[in-house]
Amino acid sequence: MDSTAVLLLLTVTAGTLLHALGTESVTALYGETIVVPCNDGAPAPEDLMFVKWKYEKDDGTPGDLLIQQARSSEATVQATDQYAPRVSIDQKLSLRITQASLRDQKTFTCMVVSGSNLMEYPVTVSVCKEPSSVQIVDRSAALQKDRATAVGTCVAADAHPAATITWKKNGKPLVADGKTVLITPSMKLDPASGLSTTSSTLQYAASKEDNVSVFSCMSTHQLTNQEAELEPFPIHYPSEKVSLQVVSKTPVVEGDNVTLKCHADGNPPPSSFVFHVKGHKVVGEADTYTLTSISREAEGEYKCTLADDENMEASHTIVVSYLDLSLTPSGTVRKAIGDSFSVKVEQSSSGVAHVLWTKDGQEVRQPEFSWLTYADAGVYVCELSMPGLTRHRSVELMVEGKPEITGLNKHRPVGASYKVLTCEATGVPEPSFHWSVNSTNEESSYINGKATHTISVIPRQNLTVACSASNRLGDDTLTINVSSVFKEEKEEKGSKEESEDQSKLIVGGVAGLLIAAAVVGLVYWLYMKNSRQGSWKTGEKEVGTSEESKKLEENQPTV
Known part of the structure; x- marks a missing residue:
């Protein structure tokens, strides 16, 4: 450098x-x-x-x-x-x-x-630095109706500069009003990193309709915007109305099990109720109470109240339907033919009941007879009914009498070498039959007090046959004359030969008459021929007037 x-x-x-x-x-x-x-x-x-x-x-x-x-x-x-x-x-x-x-x-x-x-x-x-995370913590399990309840706390952590948090409901910003919406913001600075964590707690006084509302919070930062969302909250509110329901088939019939179910419109619903049963307080199982085999005496007003507020109550009047029926006499009744018979009906019901009498499935009048016949016997059923309730009682009438033979007949089947005897009798109990002759092919029937007994016999000589019918009340006997089968066959044979001779005589007579008629006709023809030949000669004119000729023709004999 x-x-x-x-x-x-x-x-x-x-x-x-x-x-x-x-x-x-x-x-x-x-x-x-x-x-x-x-x-x-x-x-x-x-x-x-x-x-x-x-x-x-x-x-x-x-x-x-x-x-x-x-x-x-x-x-x-x-x-x-x-x-x-x-x-x-x-x-x-x-x-x-x-x-x-x-x-x-x-x-x-x-x-x-x-x-x-x-x-x-x-x-x-x-x-x-953008927030490392945006989330809602301390989420409440439910919101309270008309009471500010914490929804949760929205946290935007570790940001610089600090993020801004906005709460929303159903996508629309919430503005704090100090009553329904309360928002409490806060910020925490990490001294080591210098990063800021922003928090915001929302309290909200919900309505019942908010059970479908979606709450969310938005973190706004110069680098990015992030949003966290909550599932809808159940809304809790106290009960405002109580109702009591009778869970049973209707109408309620004496002897039924009847369940009372109490319901309150609060959320969550009350866990228990107090039931007022005929002046007594009882606690049911959760929201129900069962009356087992209810009687007519249990009819009346029932109530249920909240366990923590007996002023919140509901009531329901239970009407018990009942139907009593008895017959006098009842069971099996034995009467003699010709006796009188009647049935007395005793009934008691909670409403208007309909009475129906039947015998063998057919509708009849209430039994009342001054002179019993065998046809009057049978099982009489009385049905007493009203909506939802029916009672049946019955009496079996047996009309008894000693046997009375009503008919004794005989006939011989065509071409048969035996005769069939039929004895008919009335009587109850069923009569037994006895004959004074040996027989075969016995047949019997018994319907509505009428008995029929049939036998086959081969009488070799004329007989007087007796038929006897008896039961534990008496007996009756009737006789009939029965001719020999062999004698009848001989008489039938003779009658056949005589019939053949008569047929031959008739045929001969008819033939003679036919021959006589032919002879007369021939004589007449010859006479007419000769007469004509005497009046008109060959080559000659007729002598006499037309009137004479007419008279001549009128005087001719007829055949």
Whole structure:
């Protein structure tokens, strides 16, 4: 270095400023490399001797960083503090500082020394850092209706400069009003890094409709804007109305299980209720209470109230439907034929009931007979009904009587060599039949007190046959005359031969009449022929007038 350069260097080192331009500014990112341009990156003068970078210390004194000779490719680091390992110079003479921090927010000066001039270019460096994270912490589980409740705290951490936080509901900014919306901001500075953490706590008095509202916070920073969002909150509010419901089929019928269910419109719903059952307080299972096998005496008003506020109540009147039915007599009743019989109905109901009598599935009148017949026997069913409720009671009437034979008949099937005897009788219980002859092919039937018994017999001689019908109440007997089958067959044979002779005689008579008619006809023909021949001769004219001829024809005999 020549003497002139040494003199200039000494002068610069001593702090003498020959010429300085206006201060420029550079913004760097925290943790990145700061690039500070010299003379805004303009080319160095042709007679450049050296370039030196310096800065102003915190106490206001100058501090040297590095120097680079025009003919040297490497710079000489002059700094002895924390900048020593961090500074360098590039080909454009720009100062490079690695690992930018807030402590690097200073004014750095580039001094350019040439053969003809000495220039200084000061540059102010500022360092920015966007928030490392934006999140909502201390989120509430639920919001309270009409009462300011903490929604959460929005935090934008480690930023420079400090971020600004704005709260929103459904995308629209919230403005603190001191009543419905309360916003409490705060900021914390890290003394080691100098970075700021901004916080904002939101308190909000919700309405029921806010159960679908979406709350969010926006972090605004010169480098970036970030947003954090919360899921909708359940809105808690006290009960304003209580209702009581009867969970049961309707109408409520005596003997049913009836469940009372209490409901309140609060959120969350009350965990328990007090039920007022016929003047007594009981605590149900959660929100229900069950009345087992309810009776008609349990009919009346029921209430439920909140466990912590009995003034909040609801009531419901339970109406119990009931139906009682009895018959006198009932069960199985035995009566003799000709007796009288009637049934008395006793009923009790909570409303108007309809009575229906049936017998064997057919609708009938209520049983009342002055003279019983076998046809009156059967099972009589009384049905008593009203909406939702039906009762059935029955009585079985058995009409009994000793047997009475109503018919005893005989007939012989065509071409058969036996006879069929049929005995018919009425009686209850079912009568048994006895015959005075041996028989085969016995058949019997019994329907509605009418019994029929049929047998087949082969009588070889004329018989008088007796049919007897009996049951535990008595018996009856009837007889019938039955002729011999063989005698009837002989008589039938004789009748057949006589019938054949008569047929022959009839045929002969008819033939004789036909022959006689033919003879008469022939005689008449001959007579007419001779008469004509006597009146009209061949070649002669008829003698007599036309009247005579007419009379002659009228006098001719007829056959």
